[in-house]
Amino acid sequence: MMTGKAEEGHTTRRRGVGWAIRAAALMIILLFGAANYLVLDYAIERADSFVAETERTLVRNEFSHQIDQVVQYQSQLSFWDKTFDELANGMPDDTFVRDQMRDWMWSDFGFSWMIFTSPDGEKVLGVHRGEKVPERKAREKLHWVSDLTRKAERAYREALSPDRGGWQVAGGKADPDLLTPALPEIHVSGMRLIDRVMSIVVVQAVIPKTLYIPASRLEPTLLITVKPVSQKMLANTERRLGVRDLGFTPIVTQEPGLLMTPVGGDTYNPMVTSWRPNMPGSFVWRWALPQIALFVLVFAGVMLFVTLRFSALVRALQRSETKNAFLARHDPLTGLKNRSGFDEEVSRAIRKGENRPFTILTLDLDRFKAVNDRHGHAAGDAVLQAVARRFSERIGRYGCVARLGGDEFSVLLTGEHSRDHMVELAASLVLDTQIPIAYDGQLLLIGGSAGIAQFPHHGKTVHDVMVMADAALYAAKNGGRNRAIHAGDMGSEEIAEAGEIRAA
Structure with a gap:
């Protein structure tokens, strides 16, 4: 039989073990909480920075690709013998406007504006949504892209070299890895707010496929095309890049949680591309896991087993109770109340x-x-x-x-x-x-x-x-x-x- 002192000592030891377990558990919880806080705070900061920079690069590259596509589409009209010949005696006639600009460039590629203009702006022809418009309306749009027209004229003149009594335009550098044909480096592009819609603007001098410019045709005619960035284009880009709420925002916008980056390399564009970034995921855990694994492994096995078994039991009981409660009050054949x-x-x-x-x-x-x-x-x-x-x-x-x-x-x-x-x-x-x-x-x-x-x-x-x-x-x-x-x-x-x- 245990004596009073022995029993008292046993009780004391039992209490001591209990307090030791509680203290150890509290210490583990404190260490686990501190480690998680420090690790995750650092990891999330790194992950946020990593994700933000990655998504900025992806967005810039995606819009750069879209601009390149628009340049290719526009070149089918600006880098074409028929267009060059049509401009020999002035601006294109109505047949050219109907067949090539309305039924082709507008219907197939969706260019909302197409404007032919001389560098001095003396001769102007504008087509809006496939319809020819008065010069006044076309000149209003030229005002918003005047810097691009100047750059395009300068690029055209810099690409010229004397040849056979005329001029030769320097050809583009062929790249066997690209599926699209090389174009002369005389086009200029930018992103502009045209008719309240962000649009891709491409300006290029009209030249023939031969790249040879007769001396009498030295003064270029510039073609300005405007391709609106539609909601469908933005939605497709969102799906490809895996981002949310992709759109355009004034460059002065300051909104928490909104990532922004300029696209198109256009310094005159007051808008930037904006979107909601993805939350950091696997990167955070890959960095944090070694730091917290020591604490998790101590009790993860037991707790995982107990939690899974208890959760499964609770779920089974809940399902059984719900089913029994339903069957107690409902007819199983018809589902009506019994x-x-x-x-x-x-x-x-x-x-x-x-x-x-x-x-x-x-x-x-x-x-x-x-x-x-x-x-x-x-x-x-x-x-x-x-x-x-x-x-x-x-x-x-x-x-x-x-x-x-x-x-x-x-x-x-x-x-x-x-x-x-x-x-x-x-x-x-x-x-x-x-x-x-x-x-x-x-x-x-x-x-x-x-x-x-x-x-x-x-x-x-x-x-x-x-x-x-x-x-x-x-x-x-x-x-x-x-x-x-x-x-x-x-x-x-x-x-x-x-x-x-x-x-x-």
Whole structure:
């Protein structure tokens, strides 16, 4: 037997171990929290910087690629013998505008503006959305790209060298790794806000495929094309790059969480590309995992096992409890309330106030047994499910539909309802039972009868109201079936019969 001192010492040691475990657990939690804080704080800062710079590069490269595509599209008109010849005697005629600028460049490539102009601006021809516009409107647009036209003229002149009494334009540097043809380095591009839409603007002197410029044609005609950056283009770019809310923002915008970068290399553009950056992911954990692994491994195995088992048990219990609770109140075949669930709904209606009225409709299917006997129970189940679905759609959210058993249904409607409205509703439910039900390549025909009773007119208790509704249903069946009877319309004999049923 343990002495008092020994027992006291054992108790003291047990308490000491308990405190040591608590202290060790607290120390682990503190160390784990401190390590996570320090590691993640540093890692997230690094990851944010890494992601931001990566996404800026991706966005710049993507828009650079789109600008290169627009340059290629525009070159099909500006680097073309037919265009060069068309400009020999001035600006293009209406046929060229229609065939090449409207039906080709506008319809196929979506250039909203195409403007031919001489460097001094003396000769101007503008086409907006495929339609030729007055010079005044075209000159208004030239005002916003005047720096680009000057650069394009300078690039054109710098590319010229004397040749055979005329001039030769320096060709582009061929790159075998590129699928697009090399173009002369005489185009200038930029991003501008044109007609309130961010657009890619490309300016280039019109030259022939031979790159030879006769002395008489030294003065160039510049072609300015404007390709709007549509919402569809932005959405496609978002999907390719995996960014969110890609758009354009004034360069002076200061909004937390918004990344911005200039695109197009256009110093005159007041807008920058903006988007919501992705949150750092694997990079953070790859850096942080070695720092916190020592603390996690101490209790991760046990805690993981206990957590998984306990969570699985809780989930299983919750699923079982939810399923059992549903089955306790619902009919498994039709999904409607069963007798227990219906009684709860009625009791809830009574608890809301003794004087608050409600209506009960009882319904029976006619000729249902014949369907079971002739076609089997599977056909009977199909009939019950079809009728339940029709009843539910008819009643909707205005009441509760229940299957009390077999081919017996009941409906609870709360609130004040007129006799005529209830009779009309019950008659509609009866008609729902008479609609043929398709099953296994044939039509199943049944019918229905309904009884209606209202609280408190036909009884002061739920039992009394249910008995009167059943008596009205019985009267409907005796009256020839396929009809609805209101308890207030029953004769004295039928009421007496209801009284006998209530007494029983």
